Amino acid sequence: MNKLSTYTESSLTQVASQLQASNDFLAELQQKAKTTQRGYAGNIRIFFEYFLQREPTQKDVSEFWGLDDQTANGLILKFKNHLVAEGRKAATINRYLSALKYLIKVGRNLKHCRYHFDSDRIESMIVTKYRDTRGVVVDEYNKVFDVIDTTCTKGKRDYALFLLLWANVLRRGEVAKLMVGDFDYHDLTLIIYGKGKGNDSTRIDLNPEIAEAVSDWLGCRTNIKPSDPLFIALDFHNYGHQLTGDGIYAIVRKTCERAGIKKRMTPHKIRHSGITDALDLASGDYRKVQHLSRHADPRTILVYEDNKNQYQLELTNKLAARVGKRRQSQ
Known part of the structure; x- marks a missing residue:
């Protein structure tokens, strides 16, 4: 070129x-x-x-x-x-x-290009996934609910959104794709379209209180159809449009800052936080947590477990105690 x-x-x-x-x-x-x-x-x-x-x-x-x-x-x-x-x-x-x-x-x-991308010659880089899965503890996360006013329309939307992000550990892309017809209040279920899976859908179960919060939010809207977005923007310029991934990111960041959470929060940090807390609640049963998180590879959950329990640091401290000028005999 x-x-x-x-x-x-x-x-x-x-x-x-x-x-x-x-x-x-x-x-x-x-x-x-x-x-x-x-x-x-x-x-x-x-x-x-x-x-x-x-x-x-x-x-x-x-x-x-x-x-x-x-x-x-x-x-x-x-x-x-x-x-x-x-x-x-x-x-x-x-x-x-x-x-x-x-x-x-x-x-x-478009028939304008005759060659292919040469994957053999141009290899992808090896990525270490989920190295840092640290989020916030549940008491810290609960601060967001102290600053959300559930008496107004925006508060009802944000309340349902923050509950879903934590309890169902949804990705922001999954939330952004949700339509009204994907939510079933009576069956307490939600159909989500997963990361990179096109039109492949998964039906997940909802906690009754979360289903009630979503229903309360939908009750603020009129003449809604199944094909309408489940979460919409409420600002003047974008009112009624589907809430995008960037919009969800902005809501999370601003609300968490207003709540006084010092760690810079994102929708994925909330997902990390929920998965880490779920490991405690499941007593370390990573297969249960895999069903919650919908990770394709169960080994991913082991990374969360290691970060939570700091197994690496525990062994590093024990090894360090055995060497150097202040080594401890065991």
Whole structure:
């Protein structure tokens, strides 16, 4: 890329003319509702900006799609090495690579790109998941309910939201997808659409008090249909629109700050907190907790258990006591 590479004038003209009638790919991607696709747009922009030293245009995307296999994947590999040299985290690098895979997939679907992302040549980084699962204890979390006014509409919404995030350890993406028809007050159930699972759904059970809180929130709204969002924005500019993942994040952060919780809270920190507390309540039975958290790999729960009980620190202290100038004989 420095100017992407050397291209034949005819191939560029052909690709550009094919795309002339369509909207700008990056702008269109940015406007997509899903958080992942909005994130992809930003990642793709940064990829192009690294080589071009300016914001990319639709023509730049077209030129990239028109490259040969070796050149395109060579650029991606060079960009990956740049991210590694910058000290970016493995998960961040993998997210950039996923965005570029998506870019190539779109190009192939549009018949503007003939190559594939070379996964053998450009390997994903190994990620250590859930290294830090520390959240807050239940007494600290309960402070949020002291600052939520359940006599008003916003308070009823936030009360139901904070109960669900803790007791059902929902991800913010799962909450953002909920529709009114997913909630069954009489059966005390909720249908959720899991992380990265498209339209695959799971029916989860609700505590009666939480179901009552959700019902109380829905009672504030009029003429609601099953296809309406379960949680909506209440601010002036976005009133009635589905509450997005970013909106849920903002509500959690602001409410927890107002409650005086010193740790910077996010929806996922609440999820971590609930799972950790559930381990105590289940007396360490990680299989029960796996059903609650819906982690595909039960070994993930063991990370929570280790962080909660500090097994590593316990053994480190015992090993340290056996060496050095102040070693203890045992």
